[in-house]
Amino acid sequence: MKFLRVIALIIAVLFLLFCLVGSQRAWFGIIIFIIGLFLHKQYRKGRIQFSKSRYIITLGLLSGFILALTSPADTKPKPVKQTASEAKAADTAVKAEEEKAKEAEKKKEEAEAKKQAEQKRLEEEAKKQAEQKRLEEEAKKQAEQKRLEEERKKKEQEQAEAAAQEAERKRKEQEAAAAAAEPVQSTETFDNCTEMRKVHPKGVPSSHPAYESQHDRDKDNWACER
Structure with a gap:
């Protein structure tokens, strides 16, 4: 009979550990189970008069199972162990990504500077x-x-x-x-007939500009005639 109780106890503990793996809230059922187990042991030794400890043990098992089932699934990814080569490869990949990001940023800055220079040149x-x-x-x-x-x-x-x-x-x-x-005025004047005859050998009539009455002695309107 004692052997069966030990087997049952082991099964109950394994069941609670399985529930604990499913959810951390199963600790509440484990605590109730431990309390019930402690009270049952004290009752068997005659130290207490509480005879309902088995119900507390059963309640602990049931609460751990129920809490494990009703707890939301843990969606947080578990860390995966990596080997040294995998860690080195991951580190290299991270560095490569960082280099790519830096190169992209550098190209972006160069393109922006080139764009500004072109805009300045156009202006x-x-x-x-x-x-x-x-x-x-x-x-x-x-x-x-x-x-x-x-x-x-x-x-x-x-x-x-x-x-x-x-x-x-x-x-x-x-x-x-x-x-x-x-009126036409004389443009020729002579002091005497001798000078006039040098220019006008036969003398001049009264209509001539060089005619002067002082040279016409016989008053026949012809001066210095021969």
Whole structure:
């Protein structure tokens, strides 16, 4: 009979350990089982009068089983033992991943720097083109102003020359008109007939510019005749 009790006790302990593997909450049933077992032992020795210890032992077994079944499954992955080569390979893989991440970050920074440099170059080119366009427009404007100024001066010069020519023409016309209106004056004068005959051997009539009454002694309107 004692052997059977030992076998039952071993089975009960193994059952509780199995429940403990399934869930940590099975400890509650193990504690109840130990308390019931302790009370049963004290009762058999006659130290206590409590005769319901078997119910406590049964309650501990049932509570451990029920708690093991109702506990949520432990989804946390268990650590896997790795060998030295596997650990080294894992470390190498981690380092390779870190190197790849660093290389990717470096490439990203280089691409960003290249992009900024290209944007800066484009902005500088745009500024240069705008400045060049402004200078060309300013030079074109100055050339146009110079051309207009030259045309204005040329036009003024032509107008001045035309006015001068017109004034000269009017002056000549006025002189011609004045010359035509004035009587013809003598342009030849002689002191005596001897000098006149050197130029006019036969003398001159009264209509001649060189005629003077003092040279016409016979008053026949012919001076210094022979």
